[in-house]
Amino acid sequence: MARGPLASRDPFTQLRREIERLFADVFEGRGFGPPPWWEQHRPAVNVWEDQDSVFVELEVPGVKSENLDLSVMGSELSIKVHYPEEKLEGATYHRRERPVGDFARVLRLPTEVDPAKVEASLENGVLTIKLAKAEAARPRKIAVATR
Amino acid sequence: MADEKRMRRTPEEGHVEHLRQGVCYLPLVDIVEKAEEIILKADIPGTRPENIDVNFEDGILTIYAKVDPRQEPGTQYLLREYGVGDYHRSFQVSEAIDASRITAEYADGVLTLHLPKAEAARPRKIPVQVSS
Numbered sequence: 403m404a405r406g407p408l409a410s411r412d413p414f415t416q417l418r419r420e421i422e423r424l425f426a427d428v429f430e431g432r433g434f435g436p437p438p439w440w441e442q443h444r445p446a447v448n449v450w451e452d453q454d455s456v457f458v459e460l461e462v463p464g465v466k467s468e469n470l471d472l473s474v475m476g477s478e479l480s481i482k483v484h485y486p487e488e489k490l491e492g493a494t495y496h497r498r499e500r501p502v503g504d505f506a507r508v509l510r511l512p513t514e515v516d517p518a519k520v521e522a523s524l525e526n527g528v529l530t531i532k533l534a535k536a537e538a539a540r541p542r543k544i545a546v547a548t549r
Numbered sequence: 550m551a552d553e554k555r556m557r558r559t560p561e562e563g564h565v566e567h568l569r570q571g572v573c574y575l576p577l578v579d580i581v582e583k584a585e586e587i588i589l590k591a592d593i594p595g596t597r598p599e600n601i602d603v604n605f606e607d608g609i610l611t612i613y614a615k616v617d618p619r620q621e622p623g624t625q626y627l628l629r630e631y632g633v634g635d636y637h638r639s640f641q642v643s644e645a646i647d648a649s650r651i652t653a654e655y656a657d658g659v660l661t662l663h664l665p666k667a668e669a670a671r672p673r674k675i676p677v678q679v680s681s
Binding site: 446447448449450451456459461462463464465466490492493494495496497498499500501509512525526527528530 | 577578580581582583584587588592593594595596619620625627628630631655657659
């Protein structure tokens with residue numbers, strides 16, 4: 403089964419992706435798409451890169467930095483998010499859509515990264531992680547000598 | 550309290566609205582009713598207090614938040630699981646609200662609204678006198 407570097411390793415998710423992909427092919431690209439993130443029990447991410455770094459962004463509204471647990475090993479980034487739950491006495495909930503509890507996710511990054519050069523910042527509920535690519539994974543310009 | 554719109558979804562699913570310009574998302578909310586007020590919390594990450602509009606008129610509460618793009622327009626995403634854009638959602642509030650005392654605060658990407666109930670809508674305990 404072909405899968406990209408960032409594909410989930412959970413076998414059920416993989417299976418569902420495959421099925422969705424098959425349906426998407428049948429219906430000329432108009433597949434069902436990924437399920438909404440609150441059904442996935444994991445935070446949704448956007449990932450992009452430039453020459454030197456890989457960037458991972460997550461929306462984690464209501465989460466403080468002490469409720470985030472990030473770790474990097476090789477080309478894997480592990481993200482754990484704890485959404486705090488508020489207990490309200492004598493109150494009635496009319497809507498309860500915002501996530502509570504623990505969500506975790508492991509991303510396989512497209513390249514090896516330098517674990518010592520990872521920066522994460524949290525601003526207005528948006529977490530941005532900048533991971534410097536390992537020296538070996540960066541493009542190197544080769545000078546061509548002329549004689 | 551009934552809301553008029555569904556939850557936030559990704560643009561690929563077609564559950565986003567196209568109003569004003571560009572794409573609008575529906576924020577996820579918690580709505581809690583207490584004896585003296587209704588508290589509404591909306592997940593609106595990535596904006597600033599000055600970019601949030603809260604309106605209460607004729608029993609309709611409307612939240613609109615402008616969210617600026619965080620990456621360059623031509624960014625090639627390796628993985629794009631959510632879109633970034635403005636938030637909009639409105640609610641019909643059946644409870645009588647004291648509109649002049651509505652307060653709003655924005656912290657960690659969460660908008661919290663306090664909607665105090667109008668005096669007449671609050672439960673009132675009537676003491677029963679004992680007559681001898």
